[in-house]
Amino acid sequence: MTDLAADPAVALRDAGLRVTESRLAVLTALAAHPHSSADAVFAEVGGALPKASRQSVYNALNDFADAALVRRIEPAGQPMLFELRVDDNHHHLVCTGCGLVQDVDCAVGAAPCLHPADDHGFRIASAEVTYWGLCGACAAEAAA
Ligand SMILES: [Zn+2]
Ligand SMILES: [Zn+2]
Known part of the structure; x- marks a missing residue:
């Protein structure tokens, strides 16, 4: 590519x-x-x-x-x-404090990263995970 x-x-x-x-x-x-x-x-x-x-x-x-x-x-x-990083099934960390978004590599390196307990007959193509939390700066501010 x-x-x-x-x-x-x-x-x-x-x-x-x-x-x-x-x-x-x-x-x-x-x-x-x-x-x-x-x-x-x-x-x-x-x-x-x-x-x-x-x-x-x-x-x-x-x-x-x-x-x-x-x-x-x-x-x-x-x-x-929007981002330029495509086709690698990476995930995102999103800060609920300031909105910072950070890339996280796909946990298994290929899509779909996760398999549902029941796929209800779907052929799963991808799984997108959003990890919500506080970024380092916001966590430090919250602790202070
Ligand atoms: Zn933050
Ligand atoms: Zn990204």
């Missing part, structure tokens, strides 16, 4: 997507800030590319997700987040 961060234009072409300035800026923003909301990506892209519209950023994120260039994660109670 093409290294997105190293050559985003090639990654776009490989995915059959037209290379545009705003698409490249979105990939660069996600490489710098994984687990960003669409609004955060838009804010980041706006710094480098003031003429990029909010809609073009949202469209790029959706196109990337559909092309499996980015992964959407949706922790309960948070806006949808």
Whole structure:
């Protein structure tokens, strides 16, 4: 798989997507800030590319997700987040204090990471785990 961060234009072409300035800026923003909301990506892209519209950023994120260039994660109670790390079935630690999101490698190294006690006839493709808790900084603050 093409290294997105190293050559985003090639990654776009490989995915059959037209290379545009705003698409490249979105990939660069996600490489710098994984687990960003669409609004955060838009804010980041706006710094480098003031003429990029909010809609073009949202469209790029959706196109990337559909092309499996980015992964959407949706922790309960948070806006949808986007990241470039795909296809490794990794999981997430989410801080209930500050919202920090951290990657955790898949516990067994392949999907599905977990097998349900009863699969009800489903052919399980993936299992996504969200570990909720306090990050180190929030835990220290809570203890103080
Ligand atoms: Zn925290
Ligand atoms: Zn992640």
